[in-house]
Amino acid sequence: MPTVIELTFPAGGQLHSTPWGRHVNEGATEWPPSPWRIQRALVATWYLKSRSDVDEAPIRSLMNAMAGTLPRFELPLATQSHTRHYMPGKGSDRPKVFDAFVHCSKPLRMAWNVDLDESQSAALAILCERLSYLGRAESIVEAKLLRADASIEANSLPLPEGVDVPDGYELVRVLCANSPDLHETWVAANRPREEVKTIGKKAKTKSPKDRLPHAIFDALHAETATLQAEGWLIPPGARWADYIRKVDCFQPGAVRPSRRQKKSVTVARFAISSVVLPRITQAVSVAERMHQSLVKRADGKSCAPVFIGKESNGEPLKGHQHTHIFCELGEKRDSIGYITLYAPMGFDHEAQQVIEDVQRKALWGHGGHDLELILLGFGDVNTFDIPIFGKAKRWASLTPFVPTRHAKYYADGRPKLDEDGWPIGAPPQDLRRLLKEDYGLTSQSISRADTKITVRPGRTLRTLQFQTERKHGNGKHGHQSGVGLTIEFDQEIQGPIALGFSSHFGLGLFVPAMHSCSGFSA
Secondary structure (H helix, E strand, O other): OOEEEEEEOOOOOEEOOOOOOOOHHHOOOOOOOOHHHHHHHHHHHHHHHHOOOOOHHHHHHHHHHHHOOOOEEEOOOEEEEEEEEEOOOOOOOOOEEEEEEEEEOOOEEEEEOOOOOHHHHHHHHHHHHHOOEOOOOOOEOEEEEOOOOOOOOOOEEEOOOOOOOOOOEEEEEEEEEOOHHHHHHHHHHHOOOOOOOEEOOEEOOOOHHHHOOOOHHHHOOOOHHHHHHOOOOOOOOEEEEEEEEEOOOEOOOOOOOHHHHOOOOOEEEEEEEOOOOOEHHHHHHHHHHHHHHHHHHHOOOOOHHHHHOEOOOOOEOOOOOOOEEEEEEOOOOOEEEEEEEEOOOOOOHHHHHHHHHHOOOOEOOOOOOOEEEEEEEEEOOOOOOOHHHOEEEEEEEOOOEOOOOOOOEOOOOOEOEOOOOOEOOOHHHHHHHHHHHHHOOOOOEEEOOEOEEEEEOOEEEEHHHOOOEOOOOOOOEOOOOOEEOEEEEEEEEEOOEEOOOOHHHOOOEEEEOOOOOOEEEO
16 A cells, blocks of 8 residues: 655645755746655654654665655645745845745645555654654645555656656656665765875875765765755755656646635734744734734725724724734743734634735844744634643733733722722732623632743743833833733633733733632632
8 A cells, every 4th residue: 555645834835945956046846845855854853853752773764665666746736936035144245035935725645655564654654743844944844644545646646768748747857766776776886996095195085975875864864055065966865757747737826725715714823933033021022013014914904903903983893803913932942933813803805815915024123133924824713722722720821911900099008809809900800800801701719910920831930021011002001010820710711811901912811721829719
């Protein structure tokens, strides 16, 4: 049975990959993606993410098995496009780059006609699960090894030697790995003589042939920059193979992302990239920049209210139905890695286009580094398995909660209490009030205000480190400084939960907590 791998590109359906031997500014794209690229990505994933779980022996045998045959592809309908931008440089030297990519909305499948043993299949399944990108870093990919009985409808496959190209198809060159036998023969034929040549008293500098990889697994390690510097026309261990694909595989207007058919799209999620990522303490600042960009692009359009929070007549929307901008932790300490937009009223087709357009230009860093946006997709609270959309009984602050009311005191300094004995205007009481008014929820208990927030296990920040002031719009300041709180309910509640001052700009955001809280009880 064939071994079938399925690839999905969640970052807007985009695959950024320049064919070997072509310059990025030629605007060339690799379609289908070369098996050589795929095998190299799997080897890199093993080194970076799986060496502790998978031994080297099954990886070597897996690479040999995959290199021994040419895969067939089931290519989804796709379009070609590109972006143009200037790279940073010294002074006025800012080279212009054409970033070409293939856009497809459905998964791509490839089938190798090899029967893998149990250890090879287990290794491949782990590598596919942990593979994070294919091609350039912005080509985020989700890969999975399909069941043994999976099949594909191949529309791109190797063309046997001497066979004419069928009608309706075109010929493309695809870079593939040599079979182990062919590679061994090639290495033997190209290995230099063992005697050392000398020039005067110094040994002659070794040529690239002195470093020929002895196995396909070793050949897949070579870095592109090194191979190009050594003058290789194609990488050692690789070969060109003739493939055919349909002449209409790229159809302008044929690709319609699945989001267009969804009745309710309430969530859009971005990954962010930067030379230096902002910290979660700067959530308000990052959210404001995103809000400004959305409002600017939505200006004059019918979808503007979902971003502005006001009707066309200027009346504020009720019930917090417009866009919330949540900043979430990335992989590094307390840095922001993702930005999620959430609007209970939903993003219509026009609003989705505005959101897509936002990633065309980096968010200006206001004295810091620009933030590049990568759209991961659209959906609802069940589409993305992330903490802010989780279900839990206990929720803890990720960013400080800033009350919207002043604390109330008697003339003698005693705090005024509500009917349940909670100090009026104090952070726990104000959070409890907002939970009931905005969400219709009654908390079982709320912790006492804390000046520290645990953003991830072993990483605690002081609330004073967080920005709680906005630079633009109404309500630039909260009435009080922010605090950390933990809420406990009597049943599981699904997120998101964001309350208080600037809750639409990243403050007052809660995530599922690990421990129960002690404090004020209902």
